Amino acid sequence: MSISSERLPSADTLAGQAAKTASGWMSDAVIEIDKLFGKGYSKQHPELVAAFMQTAGLDEAAMHLRGLALAHQRVDDTLEVLSERITQILERG
Template sequence: MSNRVTADNDTLLRQASMTADEYFHAAIKTIDDEFGDGFAKKHPELIAGFMQAAAHDFHSGVTARALHEIADAVESRNHMA
C-alpha cells in the first residue's frame, strides 16, 4: 500500500483550509470548555496557539510515520542483499 500524495495543488490547498477550519473550531470548543463560554473570543492568541500546536503535532506524526516507513524499507533491502 502506497502512502504517496496523489492530490494536485488545488486539492491540497482546499484541504489545508478545511484542516485550519477544523483546528479553529476545535480550539474554540476546547478553550471555552476549559475557561467558560466566550473566553476564546476574548483571547484569540489562545486560538492561534492551539492551532499552531495542532498543526505541529500533525506534522510531527506524519513525518515520524514517513521516517519509519523509510527505515523499514532500507532495513528490508539490507536483509535482501
C-alpha cells in the same frame, strides 16, 4: 514485494484539505478553550486560539515525520534483506 500505485494528491486538493483542516482546528480551539475557561473566553483571547492551532499543526507535522521515518525504516529493512540475498547468491556461485 509490490509497488504501490497510490499517488500523492494534487496541490489543489491539498490546499482545499488544508483550509478544511484549519477550519476544524479553529472550531475545536473555540470549543475546548470555552469549555475550559468559560463561554466567550476564546473570542476575548484569540492568542489562545492561535496557539491551539499552532500546536495542532506541529502535532500533524510530527505525525507526518513519523510516517516518513517508518517508510525509511521499511526501505532500509528491504535493502538489508536484498543485500543478504545477493551475498548468499555470490557466495554460492
